[in-house]
Amino acid sequence: MELQDLDLNLLLVFAELVREKSVSKAALNLGMSQPGMSNALNRLRTLLGDDLLLRTGRGMQPTPYAERLAGPLNEALRLIHGVVNMEMDFDPATSDRSFTIAMTDIGEIDFLPNLMRGLERIAPQVSLSTVRKAASNLKDDLETGAVDLAVGWLPDLNAGIFQRRLTSSQYACVFRKDHALDKGVVTLEEFSAADHLVVVAASTGHMMVDHDLERMGIRRNIKLRIPHFAAVGHILSETELIATLPGRLVNRSLVPFNLAWAPVPVRLEPIPLNVFWSAKYHRDPANQWLRSVMFDTFREGEPKALPGTTVPTP
Structure with a gap:
């Protein structure tokens, strides 16, 4: 039979x-x-x-x-x-699972220190890897599980992908301390006339800022273009260049690189920062745990104003 x-x-x-x-x-x-x-x-x-x-x-x-x-x-x-009726359990205290998160170098600079400190406490054997992915490949990688989560501004991720807002990032004008513009306020004329460092970060929210400035007809004297944010603090601290950067990155950079900031002299829309995951893993306990840790850590890791300073609101 x-x-x-x-x-x-x-x-x-x-x-x-x-x-x-x-x-x-x-x-x-x-x-x-x-x-x-x-x-x-x-x-x-x-x-x-x-x-x-x-x-x-x-x-x-x-x-x-x-x-x-x-x-x-x-x-x-x-x-x-x-x-x-299987209850799929995930025990972070004993798991040695490795997770992969797609994020930019801003995410690594701003978010990973707090996240790793948290994992040291609650999941000492869990490990992380970060990757850069184009949106077209990222959707496939989220659906196959090659990437567990993605963080950033990724408007092309849609069907079959969940997302939740972490925060939004306001932008600030940044330069070394004692720069000629280190006086609390930068005028539009001064902003346009200054020598700028620009990060060309395709498929990220940072590109929206560049587009907004171009749309408003604001011309910048761009002296240097680089493809990532990791070197920005080093360069600004030793030159007369200025840069327009996300507030969260500014908070991380002021003290280590002896930088100062001022509000951008035009209104720029805040850039949303979201976490993305595949619908396939929406109920997966390990993925759920990682998402909850990220949201909790992000809230705990909100940058604080330094004594005697007013830091741009992220």
């Missing part, structure tokens, strides 16, 4: 009949009518070619065939029940 020839619900009926040795009790346990249970027993007898249960002076008793069948069948039903 092939499984496709068998109504698998009949196996539940059989197991209950053997356990209770009573048609009425088995019917009650399975929420069936007594005639329905009797009909199911007759179908089983026909399919299996055995009486299965016989009426005796001690009630209904299984036949030798039914007794041989009952053990393996109960074990199979137990395994099936365990699988379909």
Whole structure:
């Protein structure tokens, strides 16, 4: 007999009949009518070619065939029940899983220190890797699990992808301390005339700032273009260049690189910062845990104003 020839619900009926040795009790346990249970027993007898249960002076008793069948069948039903009701657990305290997060170098500079400190406390064996991904590849990688989460401004991630806002980042004008513009306020004329460092970060929210400035007709005297943010603090601290940077990065850079800041002399829309994950892993306990840690850590890691300074609101 092939499984496709068998109504698998009949196996539940059989197991209950053997356990209770009573048609009425088995019917009650399975929420069936007594005639329905009797009909199911007759179908089983026909399919299996055995009486299965016989009426005796001690009630209904299984036949030798039914007794041989009952053990393996109960074990199979137990395994099936365990699988379909499986609670997928993730224990961060003992897990040695490695997660991959797609983010920019701003995310690494601003977010990873707090995140790693948190993991040291609650998940000492968990490890992280970060990657840079184009949006077209990132969607596939999220869906296959090659990337667990993505962080940033990624408007091209849509169908089949969940997202949640972390925060938004306001921009500030940044330069070395004692720069000619280090006076609290920078005029539009001064901003336009200064020598600028620009980070060309394709497919990130930072590009929106450059587009907004161009749309407003603001011309900058761009002296240096680089493809990442990691070197910005080093360069600004030793030159007369200025840069327009996200507030969270500014907070991380002021003290280490001896920098100062002023508000950008035009209104720029804050850039949203979101976390993205695939619908496929929405209920995955490990992915859920990592998301919760990121949101908790991000809130705990909000940059604070330095003593005696007013730091741009991120």
